[in-house]
Amino acid sequence: MAMKIGTEQFKERVENGIHDDFMRGAVASAQDGMSQKRRAATTEELGNWEDWRNHGEEIRQHVLEYLDYYLEQLSENVAKRGGNVFFAQTKEEANEYIRSVVQKKNAKKIVKSKSMVTEEISLNAMLEEEGCDVVETDLGEYILQLDDHDPPSHIVAPALHKNREQIRDVFEKKLGYTKSSNPEELCYQARVTLREKFLEADVGITGCNFAVAETGSFCLVTNEGNADLVTALPKTQITVMGMERLVPTFEEMEVLVSMLTRNAVGQKLTSYITVLTGPREELDVDGPEEFHLVIVDNGRSNILGGEFQSVLQCIRCAACINVCPVYRHIGGHSYGSIYPGPIGAVLTPLLGGYDDYKELPYASTLCGACTEVCPVKIPLHNLLHKHREVIVEKEGRAPVSEKLLMKAFGLGASSPALYKLGSKIAPAALNPFTSGDKISKGPGPLKAWTEIREFPAPNKERFRDWFKNRDKGDKNS
Amino acid sequence: MKVTLFATCIVDMFQGNVGKATVELLEKLGCEVEFPESQVCCGQPAYNSGYVKESKEAMKRMIETFSNAEYVVSPSGSCAFMFHEYPHIFEGDPVWEPKAKALAAKTYELTQFIVEVLKIEDVGARFEGNVTYHTSCHMTRLLAVKEPPMILLKNVKGLKFTELPGKEQCCGFGGTFSVKMAQISEQMVDEKVRHVEETGAQYLVGADAACLMNIGGRMDRLGKPVKVLHIAEVLNSR
Numbered sequence: 001m002a003m004k005i006g007t008e009q010f011k012e013r014v015e016n017g018i019h020d021d022f023m024r025g026a027v028a029s030a031q032d033g034m035s036q037k038r039r040a041a042t043t044e045e046l047g048n049w050e051d052w053r054n055h056g057e058e059i060r061q062h063v064l065e066y067l068d069y070y071l072e073q074l075s076e077n078v079a080k081r082g083g084n085v086f087f088a089q090t091k092e093e094a095n096e097y098i099r100s101v102v103q104k105k106n107a108k109k110i111v112k113s114k115s116m117v118t119e120e121i122s123l124n125a126m127l128e129e130e131g132c133d134v135v136e137t138d139l140g141e142y143i144l145q146l147d148d149h150d151p152p153s154h155i156v157a158p159a160l161h162k163n164r165e166q167i168r169d170v171f172e173k174k175l176g177y178t179k180s181s182n183p184e185e186l187c188y189q190a191r192v193t194l195r196e197k198f199l200e201a202d203v204g205i206t207g208c209n210f211a212v213a214e215t216g217s218f219c220l221v222t223n224e225g226n227a228d229l230v231t232a233l234p235k236t237q238i239t240v241m242g243m244e245r246l247v248p249t250f251e252e253m254e255v256l257v258s259m260l261t262r263n264a265v266g267q268k269l270t271s272y273i274t275v276l277t278g279p280r281e282e283l284d285v286d287g288p289e290e291f292h293l294v295i296v297d298n299g300r301s302n303i304l305g306g307e308f309q310s311v312l313q314c315i316r317c318a319a320c321i322n323v324c325p326v327y328r329h330i331g332g333h334s335y336g337s338i339y340p341g342p343i344g345a346v347l348t349p350l351l352g353g354y355d356d357y358k359e360l361p362y363a364s365t366l367c368g369a370c371t372e373v374c375p376v377k378i379p380l381h382n383l384l385h386k387h388r389e390v391i392v393e394k395e396g397r398a399p400v401s402e403k404l405l406m407k408a409f410g411l412g413a414s415s416p417a418l419y420k421l422g423s424k425i426a427p428a429a430l431n432p433f434t435s436g437d438k439i440s441k442g443p444g445p446l447k448a449w450t451e452i453r454e455f456p457a458p459n460k461e462r463f464r465d466w467f468k469n470r471d472k473g474d475k476n477s
Numbered sequence: 478m479k480v481t482l483f484a485t486c487i488v489d490m491f492q493g494n495v496g497k498a499t500v501e502l503l504e505k506l507g508c509e510v511e512f513p514e515s516q517v518c519c520g521q522p523a524y525n526s527g528y529v530k531e532s533k534e535a536m537k538r539m540i541e542t543f544s545n546a547e548y549v550v551s552p553s554g555s556c557a558f559m560f561h562e563y564p565h566i567f568e569g570d571p572v573w574e575p576k577a578k579a580l581a582a583k584t585y586e587l588t589q590f591i592v593e594v595l596k597i598e599d600v601g602a603r604f605e606g607n608v609t610y611h612t613s614c615h616m617t618r619l620l621a622v623k624e625p626p627m628i629l630l631k632n633v634k635g636l637k638f639t640e641l642p643g644k645e646q647c648c649g650f651g652g653t654f655s656v657k658m659a660q661i662s663e664q665m666v667d668e669k670v671r672h673v674e675e676t677g678a679q680y681l682v683g684a685d686a687a688c689l690m691n692i693g694g695r696m697d698r699l700g701k702p703v704k705v706l707h708i709a710e711v712l713n714s715r
Contacts, residue, residue, distance in 0.1 A: 018661070325649070329664035362654065365651025365652075367615075367618070368614055369645065372618050389527045392526070398527070402526070409522065409523045409528070409535075410531030415517075415538075416516070419518070420514075448659040449694070452663045453695040454693075459492075462489055462490060462493065463489045464514060466496070468514075
């Protein structure tokens with residue numbers, strides 16, 4: 001799987017999303033539930049949540065400011081502990097490096113814990129090409145993988161769009177499962193199947209929630225404990241991280257992990273916070289004999305230092321996705337990217353270009369719900385707006401009709417005389433479309449509006465005329 | 478107290494009643510209201526669509542129009558917020574940034590002005606009916622005006638208030654979003670309409686004419702009996 005999912009155009013994807021009643025019901029109830037849990041674990045429980053947000057933002061901004069320094073420090077410390085570090089500028093470089101490790105180990109069986117960056121670089125496809133049996137061990141990701149690589153629709157809860165009946169059907173088809181759709185029974189089946197996979201695996205691959213520069217450690221946050229097994233059992237471990245996912249010391253890690261879990265799942269801490277430093281040492285009873293850290297750039301350097309830099313502050317908590325009213329109705333697949341919702345609409349065009357993703361920045365009402373909840377204060381709605389500005393003014397990709405309309409707007413709105421004239425003749429101009437006090441079938445840009453709603457007919461007496469006449473002494477009109 | 482009204486283009490052209498109610502209400506509260514004729518649109522439709530250059534001309538016109546005002550008051554949270562955005566938009570511009578800052582500092586949304594500047598919490602209104610209230614996004618999140626409309630509505634005699642479920646959710650207007658992303662906008666406004674219906678309210682009240690035009694326009698098309706009123710109209714009722 002790459003960052004891009006599906007081949008349909010945006011409009012078609014949205015149409016599919018809107019007509020997927022089950023998905024919409026699941027998303028809406030997940031959003032309501034998650035938002036309530038998040039509020040309880042942040043603003044309500046901590047009280048000084050705004051201080052936390054400021055602190056979180058400060059940490060992330062500091063890291064981005066000194067990213068080169070911390071990356072170097074991290075690399076040195078990983079190497080000092082006997083690990084190997086590879087810096088991949090592109091996804092191809094990352095895949096080639098991982099391919100070479102897998103080949104050298106003659107590895108055929110691989111287990112993975114959940115990682116968005118490995119999805120971004122299409123790692124599984126490469127490994128399958130190599131003839132490896134790659135198994136996702138996060139339950140959500142496992143379900144999707146079994147279901148013929150159905151793409152994730154949420155960055156924390158990837159199988160959010162599936163219900164338990166659908167999951168049961170997938171298990172039946174792929175695993176010969178015969179029991180009910182009871183979640184406990186389904187989980188048990190997954191556990192039994194996955195346990196074998198853990199024990200057999202030659203290589204374990206993980207993502208990275210945060211790497212700690214000072215010690216060369218990295219941390220994984222899960223509720224299932226699968227990352228513990230991925231990192232404890234296979235002899236070789238490969239950890240893949242986006243190049244911005246690090247913190248200076250454990251002190252900052254503690255703050256951000258707490259913010260991540262509170263925001264992502266409304267928990268003080270998740271069931272497992274796994275922190276590992278390099279390969280197994282002499283007295284360790286488990287852990288990999290060989291450790292590789294692959295640091296992935298894949299377009300992130302281009303974002304650094306520019307007007308979109310703050311998007312790299314993201315800690316992938318999905319709080320913005322859980323409050324987005326657009327995501328609520330169209331679901332994750334509509335975004336055409338493994339990164340959906342507001343964060344996806346900002347990040348995806350930066351990593352994947354405007355050719356495939358130019359609609360995403362417009363898939364927002366700029367309501368600001370995302371910005372309001374972001375724990376590290378990424379001004380998401382401003383960045384969406386910034387994309388629009390770039391699309392219109394730098395890329396010149398806006399439709400001609402829109403450009404003309406906006407030119408007319410610029411002209412009309414900047415000249416009081418023209419504005420007054422325009423607003424005065426509007427009732428007459430719209431008269432053919434008007435019935436009573438409303439327009440039910442509007443022309444031009446009003447067409448899309450009036451397809452589903454009434455548009456008010458312009459007042460015959462504008463407010464300004466009323467005010468003027470009234471000023472002349474007619475105060476009772 | 479002298480108040481300079483920033484009526485907004487929507488009110489000027491389509492929602493004259495809101496403008497009238499705003500003027501009358503402010504006068505009842507002891508303000509002297511003026512309306513500078515040279516006001517146009519705040520530039521938001523073009524700005525939010527990415528046409529920054531085109532919108533800046535309108536913004537400059539507005540900055541000049543209100544340069545001598547003591548208080549600028551608008552019956553729209555979103556448009557008032559736009560004035561508060563001007564300093565960011567003109568950041569680094571030696572001529573316009575200071576002027577934009579001065580305008581932002583004296584611009585208030587109507588209910589915010591009544592509660593925070595006039596220090597009035599009961600405007601002496603009477604309105605018989607079951608009312609629910611739409612908290613528009615720009616006003617509550619971006620301009621951060623949350624309490625004033627609630628305080629004022631709760632002091633209206635005869636008014637029965639029912640909170641709107643999912644009130645923090647956008648109504649799906651979003652300026653050009655409503656036509657550019659019409660299929661998504663429809664789903665959003667439909668959920669909003671369902672929530673309004675759940676309250677059993679006779680009136681949907683809000684402080685942003687644009688959101689009300691969206692929700693009201695949809696309810697009208699669907700034949701819903703709920704009436705839509707701007708908060709100025711409720712507060713101006715006696």
